[in-house]
Amino acid sequence: MSTTSATTTDLALPGLEASDVTVQPDPRHFIERGPQKRLMVVSGRSHPDLAGQIALSLGVELGEIELETFPNGETYCRYKESIRGADLFLVQTGCDPVDQNLMELLLMIQAAKLASAKRITAVIPWFPYSRQDRKAKPREPISGRLVADMLQLAGADRVLTMDLHAGQIQGFFTIPVDHMTAQQLFARHFRDLGHFGDGVVSVAPDAGRAKVAVRFAEMLEADFAVMHKTRASRDQVSVTEVTGRVRDKVAIVGDDVTTTGATLIAGAQALREHGATDVWVYVTHALLSDEGLQRLGAAKEIAGIVVTDTVPIDPLKKPENLTVLTVAPLLAETIMNVFADDSVSAIFGGENQLF
DSSP: OOOOOOOSOTTOOTTOOGGGSOOOOOGGGOOOOSOOOOEEEEEOSSOHHHHHHHHHHHTOOOOOEEEEEOTTSOEEEEESSOOTTOEEEEEOOOOSSHHHHHHHHHHHHHHHHHTTOSEEEEEESSOTTTTOOSOSSTTOOOHHHHHHHHHHHHTOSEEEEESOSOGGGGGGOSSOEEEEOSHHHHHHHHHHTTOOSTTEEEEESSGGGHHHHHHHHHHHTOEEEEEEEEEEETTEEEEEEEESOOTTSEEEEEEEEESSSHHHHHHHHHHHHTTOSEEEEEEEEEOOOHHHHHHHHHOTTOSEEEEESSSOOOTTTOOTTEEEEOOHHHHHHHHHHHHTTOOSGGGGTTOOOOO
């Protein structure tokens, strides 16, 4: 005589397939132990202020970790408390010094893996080398793919990042990648300033950002335009044409990253020449040197610049026309959803896939 375990219920409603009915697991088939989950947030040395704000939003303190740099430049890492069985979130952004911060993150991940952390999530607000996502010329590396391989080899189980330079970077990974966006933060800020409606136009700095600019225009109930540019070098561009009506409108130009500010200033000049009354700029990742900050602060063509704190900005060197929005509450909410195994895209209403 043989017995067969029931895999479906006999009480299925008419019109429903058996596979549509949620079947509870047999209590004899698992062991349940508690406490089941423990969330911990640990910060690297790249952006401790942001990590502290994230922990504050979550209602926890940052985990204790020892990070040192030896005289020969090598990095030392050791967790000063047990992380065994923890759902660990490591906060490290890809700002300068990029290679040192990246190596530090890799060591933090491996140390956590060897210390038996249950799940390791690398929280990387600015993903380093993301602009090197393809071979643009012969004999070049695909650096973004290499960074993805290194994170996975070190032992990361998940990556949480913001406003990637290109959507295909998510395909470099075989582990889950949670992609967040600051578009809603920027839209709320400009609405608070009164910049929305028919008198506003959302401008894409190039054709590659057109889809993002269209969605931003929808958030502001505004028009849409796109600039076409030629690039003489990595940091020098010239705008050749503006497609769309910008005359007598407030133009808002959005980009994911800026390093020198030259592209933003060139775009603002072109928009002014085409009749825009004011030009505002927003950038998620402000990888600006001291010279870049001064250049943007002195640019009379730009009414204001809005950035986020995905990378640290020295408040003493910040120009008066630059506003910094914090992404800490957004990162904290995303971390909590990941910890609770809830949807991340639900935070953005499914609008976090920009590409």
